[in-house]
Amino acid sequence: MIRTWLRELGLGVRFAAGGGRSGWVRTLLTAAGVGIGVAVLLLAASVPTVLDASEARKDGRQPVGGMGEDVAPPGPTTALMAWSGTTFRDTEVVGRLLQADGDREEAVRPPGVAHFPAPGEMVVSPALREMLDTEGELLAERFRGAEIVGTIGPEGLKGPGEPAYYLGSDALDTDNAWRVTEFGMEGGQSPLDPALVVLIVVMLSVLLMPIVVFVATAVRFGGERRDRRLAALRLVGADIAMTRRIAAGEVLFASMLGLVVGALLFLVGRELVEGLSISTISVYTADIVPVWWLGALVVTLVPVIAVGVTLAALRGVAIGPLGVFREGTTRRRRVWWRLLLVAVGVAMLVYFGPDDPGSAVNEWGISAGVLLMLCGITALLPWAVERVVTWMRGGPLSWQLATRRLQMNSGMAARAVSGVTVAVAGAVALHMLFAAVETAQRKPTGHDESRARAVASSLIDDTAELGPFVDRYAATEGVTSVRGYVRGYADLDVTPDAEGHRPGTPFHIGECRVLRELIETGSCADGDVFVVPASFDEGVVEPGDRLDLSGYSEPSDRAEPVWWTLPGTARTIGDVEAPNGDLYYGVFATPAAMDVSDASDLSAVALVTTVPGDEDVVEHLRNTAGLSEWREDVQVLSDTRLTSQFVTIRNALFVGAIVVMLMIAASMVVSTLEQLRERKRQLSVLVAFGTRRGTLGASVLWQTAVPVGIGLALASAGGTALGVLLLDMVGAEVTDWLAFLPLTAAGLGMILLVTVASLPMLWRVMRPDGLRTE
Structure with a gap:
C-alpha cells in the first residue's frame, strides 16, 4: 500500500513538473508564494542568533579591572579607560577614552581596535565615520580636531550601524577611570517589565501569523483548474482517495520548490541586510543564521501545512467523473467551530494572564491564546463573506458580475485577503497595547524646561574657574542666558561611625540673582546664608554647626579638615525643586559669606536657557562640553523619557512591521495574478460578446473590494476585542478606542494600490486570443 501511495504521490509530482506551460505557471506561483513566506520565517528563526551574537560582542568589549582602592598595579600591558559617550540628534554614540x-x-x-590611539587620535566605527562625513562641523567640533587613525572592526561593535569611538587621552588616572587588564566580561541582564514581555509576545505572534496564513493561501493557488484535472482523472478510473494523493503530490512538489525559492531569497536578503540600518537596529550578515531546530521546524512544517491545507480543501469538494460540484450550490459553511477557536483563545488569555500587573508572565500560554483568537478571526472571514454576498442583489452590471462571481465561489476571494485580515486584526490589538504600555513606560522626569533647557556641570579646583566656565556656555550659539554657581559637599563635625563616615550636606555658592533661581530667598544681600532642610534626618544642619569642606571622599583618603562654621544669622527656608527634578537642600551662601578657597571636590554648575524651538542648540551645548573633558557634562532637560528597553522594542516592532507589510503586498500581487490567470478564458468570452473592458475592470475591483471591506470590518472588531483583553491583562486602560481607523485605512489603501497595479495584466488577459484552448 505504501508503494502505491508513493507511486500516486509521484504521479502528482509529474503533473506539477510536466504539465506544460500552464502547469509550470501554477507551480511557480505557488512556489513563489511559499518561498516568500519561508524566507521571512527563516529570517525570524535567525533572530535568537542575531541577539546572542550582538550580546556576545557587547560583553567582549567590557573591561576587566577596577578603579579606586581595588585597582590593579600598572604594567606594560595595562591601560586606563573612561566612559565618554555622547548623543547626537537622539542617536546614542558609544564612546571610551x-x-x-x-x-x-x-x-x-579593545576588540576590533588594531591601533591603540595616542592623545588626540581616535578610532571610529564605520557608522560614526559616515555621520562625521554627512553632519559636517556640527558633530566634528565635538571631537576637538582629533585625528581618525583607524576603524573599529566588526568584533568590537554590536552591529554595523552602531556609532562608536575610542579616543586617546593623557588626563586619566585611577580616580576617574578603570585600570583595564583585559577585555571580555559578561554583563548583567536587567529583567523586563511584565508589560513589556506581553508586548513582545503579542508582537511576535502578530508579525508571524500573517506569514503562516499566506503560506496556507499560496498552496491553494490554481485550485479550480486542479479540481477539473482531478475530475478528468476520475473519468479514466481513479478513485477519490487516489485523486487526493495525486493532488497532495502536486502541492508537495510546489512546496518543496518553494522551500528552495525561500532559501535562495533568504540567502540573497541576508547579503543585503548589512547595508541597511533602520532606527538603531543593524545586523551583520554573518549573524543571520537560523537556529538549527527552528530552521528544521520551518523545513518540516511548510510541506506538512501545504499537504494538510490541500487535503482539507478537497474534503469540501465533490469531484466526480463528469465534473466538480464546487461550481454548483455547495454546503453552507458552519460557524460553530470558528467561534470555538475565538472562545478558546479568549479563555487561554484569561487563564494564562498574570494575576496582577507585576507578576510573572506565561509567554507560551499568552502566545497560544493570541494565535487562536487570530486564527478564529481569520476563519470567520470566509463564512462572513459567504453570508454577506448571498444578500447582494441588483446594481450596475460590474457590481452584478462581481457579486455573482463571489456567490459562486467566495472562498478564493476570502483567502486572498485573509493575510490582510489577520495582519490588521493583530495590528489593532498591538497598537492598543503599544499605546497603553508606552504611556506607562514614559517616565516623568520632573524637569522644568521653563527654568532651564540644560544643566551643565564641571569639576573645578577653585571658584575662580566658575567665571570662565559660565562665559564658555554663554558664548555658545543659541544660548540666551546662563546662571552659574559652585557646588560642593561638606561633612558635619560629629563623631564618625564605625567605618569612619560622617553625615554631610551639599553647599551651593552663588550671587543673589542666581540663588533666587534656586531657592525662595526673599531679601538677599552679599554675605547672607540660607539653609534648606533635607527631607530625611541624616545630614540636617542648623545655624552654628561646624562643617568640614575638605571634600567628600573615603575616610582613608580624607585630607586635613577645612572648617567653616554656619553663621547664626543663617535663615531656614523650605525645600525647592531644581529644574532637573532634584530637590535642592543644604547650605546656600553668597560668595562673601563662605570661603571655599581651600575646599576640594568642587563643581561648577550652570543653568542654561536657550532660544525656543532651536533644536541644534543642544548639539552646540554638547560641543562646548566636548568629549575628552571627562570632568564636564551637559544634561538636556525634557518633561518625560522612555525606558531604553521600550525604545528597543519599539524599533524592533518598526522593522518587523515593514517586513510583514512588504510580504503582504507581495502576497496580494501573487494572489491577484493567480485570480486573473484562472479567469482568463471567462474574461475573454465576455469581451468577445461585447462587454466593455471598463465594466470588467470595475467588476474585478468590486470583487476585491467586497471581501476586503468585510475582512477589515471583522479585523477591526476582533482586533479591538483582543486589545481590550490584553490591556486588562497588563492592568492598563484603553487610551485609543479608534486605533483601528488608521490601520484599516492603511490596509485598504495597500489593497487598492495592489489591485490598481494589476490592471495592466487584466487588460492583457481580456484579449480575444484568450479563447484559444488545447
Missing part, C-alpha cells in the same frame, strides 16, 4: 600605562604598542586593546 583610552590611555596606555606603558608603551601603546603593548597595551591591551
Whole structure:
C-alpha cells in the first residue's frame, strides 16, 4: 500500500513538473508564494542568533579591572579607560577614552581596535565615520580636531550601524577611570517589565501569523483548474482517495520548490541586510543564521501545512467523473467551530494572564491564546463573506458580475485577503497595547524646561574657574542666558561611625540673582546664608554647626579638615525643586559669606536657557562640553523619557512591521495574478460578446473590494476585542478606542494600490486570443 501511495504521490509530482506551460505557471506561483513566506520565517528563526551574537560582542568589549582602592598595579600591558559617550540628534554614540600605562604598542586593546590611539587620535566605527562625513562641523567640533587613525572592526561593535569611538587621552588616572587588564566580561541582564514581555509576545505572534496564513493561501493557488484535472482523472478510473494523493503530490512538489525559492531569497536578503540600518537596529550578515531546530521546524512544517491545507480543501469538494460540484450550490459553511477557536483563545488569555500587573508572565500560554483568537478571526472571514454576498442583489452590471462571481465561489476571494485580515486584526490589538504600555513606560522626569533647557556641570579646583566656565556656555550659539554657581559637599563635625563616615550636606555658592533661581530667598544681600532642610534626618544642619569642606571622599583618603562654621544669622527656608527634578537642600551662601578657597571636590554648575524651538542648540551645548573633558557634562532637560528597553522594542516592532507589510503586498500581487490567470478564458468570452473592458475592470475591483471591506470590518472588531483583553491583562486602560481607523485605512489603501497595479495584466488577459484552448 505504501508503494502505491508513493507511486500516486509521484504521479502528482509529474503533473506539477510536466504539465506544460500552464502547469509550470501554477507551480511557480505557488512556489513563489511559499518561498516568500519561508524566507521571512527563516529570517525570524535567525533572530535568537542575531541577539546572542550582538550580546556576545557587547560583553567582549567590557573591561576587566577596577578603579579606586581595588585597582590593579600598572604594567606594560595595562591601560586606563573612561566612559565618554555622547548623543547626537537622539542617536546614542558609544564612546571610551583610552590611555596606555606603558608603551601603546603593548597595551591591551579593545576588540576590533588594531591601533591603540595616542592623545588626540581616535578610532571610529564605520557608522560614526559616515555621520562625521554627512553632519559636517556640527558633530566634528565635538571631537576637538582629533585625528581618525583607524576603524573599529566588526568584533568590537554590536552591529554595523552602531556609532562608536575610542579616543586617546593623557588626563586619566585611577580616580576617574578603570585600570583595564583585559577585555571580555559578561554583563548583567536587567529583567523586563511584565508589560513589556506581553508586548513582545503579542508582537511576535502578530508579525508571524500573517506569514503562516499566506503560506496556507499560496498552496491553494490554481485550485479550480486542479479540481477539473482531478475530475478528468476520475473519468479514466481513479478513485477519490487516489485523486487526493495525486493532488497532495502536486502541492508537495510546489512546496518543496518553494522551500528552495525561500532559501535562495533568504540567502540573497541576508547579503543585503548589512547595508541597511533602520532606527538603531543593524545586523551583520554573518549573524543571520537560523537556529538549527527552528530552521528544521520551518523545513518540516511548510510541506506538512501545504499537504494538510490541500487535503482539507478537497474534503469540501465533490469531484466526480463528469465534473466538480464546487461550481454548483455547495454546503453552507458552519460557524460553530470558528467561534470555538475565538472562545478558546479568549479563555487561554484569561487563564494564562498574570494575576496582577507585576507578576510573572506565561509567554507560551499568552502566545497560544493570541494565535487562536487570530486564527478564529481569520476563519470567520470566509463564512462572513459567504453570508454577506448571498444578500447582494441588483446594481450596475460590474457590481452584478462581481457579486455573482463571489456567490459562486467566495472562498478564493476570502483567502486572498485573509493575510490582510489577520495582519490588521493583530495590528489593532498591538497598537492598543503599544499605546497603553508606552504611556506607562514614559517616565516623568520632573524637569522644568521653563527654568532651564540644560544643566551643565564641571569639576573645578577653585571658584575662580566658575567665571570662565559660565562665559564658555554663554558664548555658545543659541544660548540666551546662563546662571552659574559652585557646588560642593561638606561633612558635619560629629563623631564618625564605625567605618569612619560622617553625615554631610551639599553647599551651593552663588550671587543673589542666581540663588533666587534656586531657592525662595526673599531679601538677599552679599554675605547672607540660607539653609534648606533635607527631607530625611541624616545630614540636617542648623545655624552654628561646624562643617568640614575638605571634600567628600573615603575616610582613608580624607585630607586635613577645612572648617567653616554656619553663621547664626543663617535663615531656614523650605525645600525647592531644581529644574532637573532634584530637590535642592543644604547650605546656600553668597560668595562673601563662605570661603571655599581651600575646599576640594568642587563643581561648577550652570543653568542654561536657550532660544525656543532651536533644536541644534543642544548639539552646540554638547560641543562646548566636548568629549575628552571627562570632568564636564551637559544634561538636556525634557518633561518625560522612555525606558531604553521600550525604545528597543519599539524599533524592533518598526522593522518587523515593514517586513510583514512588504510580504503582504507581495502576497496580494501573487494572489491577484493567480485570480486573473484562472479567469482568463471567462474574461475573454465576455469581451468577445461585447462587454466593455471598463465594466470588467470595475467588476474585478468590486470583487476585491467586497471581501476586503468585510475582512477589515471583522479585523477591526476582533482586533479591538483582543486589545481590550490584553490591556486588562497588563492592568492598563484603553487610551485609543479608534486605533483601528488608521490601520484599516492603511490596509485598504495597500489593497487598492495592489489591485490598481494589476490592471495592466487584466487588460492583457481580456484579449480575444484568450479563447484559444488545447
